Amino acid sequence: MDRMKIIKRRLSMSLRSARPVDDSLSELAEQMALDESSAARDNGIVHENVKMGSDGESDQASGTSSDEVQSPVRVRMRNNHHRRISNEDINKRLSLPADIRLPEGYLEKFAMNSPPFDKPMSRRLRRASLSEIGFGKLETYIKLDKLGEGTYATVFKGRSKLTDNLVALKEIRLEHEEGAPCTAIREVSLLKDLKHANIVTLHDIIHTDKCLTLVFEYLVRLYCVCIFLFQLLRGLAYCHRRKVLHRDLKPQNLLINEKGELKLADFGLARAKSVPTKTYSNEVVTLWYRPPDVLLGSTEYSTPIDMWGVGCIFYEMITGRPLFPGSTVEDELHLIFRILGTPTEETWPGITTSEEFKTYNFPRYHAEPLVNHAPRIDNDGHDLLSLLLQFEAKKRVSAEDALRHPYFRSLGEQVQTLTWFLLAPDTKPNPRY
Incomplete structure (x- = not known):
């Protein structure tokens, strides 16, 4: 009998792993609530203190096979110790927002369907519970x-x-x-x-x-400076630590709420760098915010692809206008070289041997001080902008190093301490400036 159960479970797992991608999307909403960080708790989300596995489920045995669960209404409570279920219990059990409005009669229905609170819920039961509340509809x-x-x-x-x-x-x-x-x-x-x-x-x-x-x-679009640039870099440093490239940074993808909190949005072109691959597509990043190495066809890039976009956004927040508003790839490169100067072996080693670069036959432009185009920027801001807009990708400042730049000194030490705790709780900041 035990052997038959094992065979049935293995068959169920194999069938489950073979489902189409579209079918699995309906389960992701339920899984996302399980991975909320402590920062989300400040926004009114309460979490259950259960050790979770990589698939979003508890490492402990469920106690109820997901194949046995058909409907939250039909499943009876296995807990012999009846107790009154509150909204807070359900919020904690399902990781729901604290201000959620539960359907009428749901408390009683949940009490009949949920396993004891010291045992985890099966994935199907959790998904059915969320669906009955109204999620996914x-x-x-x-x-x-x-x-x-x-x-x-x-x-x-x-x-x-x-x-x-x-x-x-x-x-x-x-x-x-x-x-x-x-x-x-x-x-x-x-x-x-x-x-x-x-x-x-x-x-x-x-x-x-x-x-x-x-x-x-719901957030609104953004146009502001110092504190917003700091938040942009902090969100980006978090992504880069987890080997995620955004690959489409632009003002339209930066949102801000009524509290002044900036959020990175639109991860449709993002890529997890941990996924094994030799090269990436160079058809990424909106033209005005695409770095010159990618404009010239590079497909071997890393986190610096996002840092060029940060520099362009930084300039745009200061001046209210885009820095390099090109209409084609060639036009975009012309605009970049007119301001930063046509690259040479000294400013960009190896550029003169690039076939793509030689094809365009660019005139010899001389670099102009960025302060001529952004007179309101101070010396620290000018220095940070220059570190972001480097031709050679490896010379661009990283998001973590940019957060330590003197440009953000006015924000105070407490902001820096909080930032490094959020990025790496087990490490201490090591300022380089």
Whole structure:
């Protein structure tokens, strides 16, 4: 009998691993709540103190096979010690926002369905519980205004019936034969693991035949300086420590809430550098924020690809206008070289042997001081901008080093201490400036 159970379980696991990617997307909303960091707790989210495995489930045995669970209503409570279930108990059990509005009668239904609180829930039971509350359903969200439209998605301002809070609804159109775009799958999978105060929060996923809707916290677009640049670098340093390249940094993908908190958004082009690959695509980063090495065809890049974009955004926040608004790749390179000077072997070793560079036959431009184009920038800001806008990728300052730059000295030591605790709790800051 035991042997038959083992065979059945292995068969179930093999079938489960063979499911289509689109089917697995509906489970990610439930898994995301399990990985929230302590920073999210400050925003009103309570977590259950259970050791979790890499798949988002408890390392302990479930006590109830996921195959046995069919509906939260049909499953009876196995706890012999009956006790009154409160909203706080459910919030802790399912990692829900503290201000969530539970459906009428849900407390009693949850008491009948949940295993004892000292035992973990099965994945299917957890997913069914969240679904019954309203997660993963279009009717849970009220669509208000259209915020913008991109190549494969439209973003709407909306309101959640669960919390009465504003949300951003990113509707991704699904092709009948192709299913969910790879950019959407990549964005969901990365944001599931990236939980940080300066990265946009993904609240829910709704999957229908015609559309995949990602529900984000509602934020507004940004145009401001010092404290926002610091938060941009802090969020980026968090990503880079986890070997994630954003690859599409631009003002439109930086959002800010009413508290002044900046968030990195739109991870559709992001890439986990830990995934084994020899080269990457050079068809990344919006043209105005794409570094010269990638413009010239480089496919072997790392975190410096994002740092060039930070420099362009920094300039744009100071002046209110883009630094290199080119219309084509060649035009973009011309604009870069007109300000920073045409690269030479001294400023960019190996550039004169690049076939792509020689093809364009650029004139010999001389470098201009960046302060001529951004007169409001101070000396520290000018120095930081110069470190970000380096031709040679390895010479660009990293996000972590940029956070230590004297430009941010006015923010005080407490901000620096908090930053290094969030990035690496087990290490101490080691200033280099």
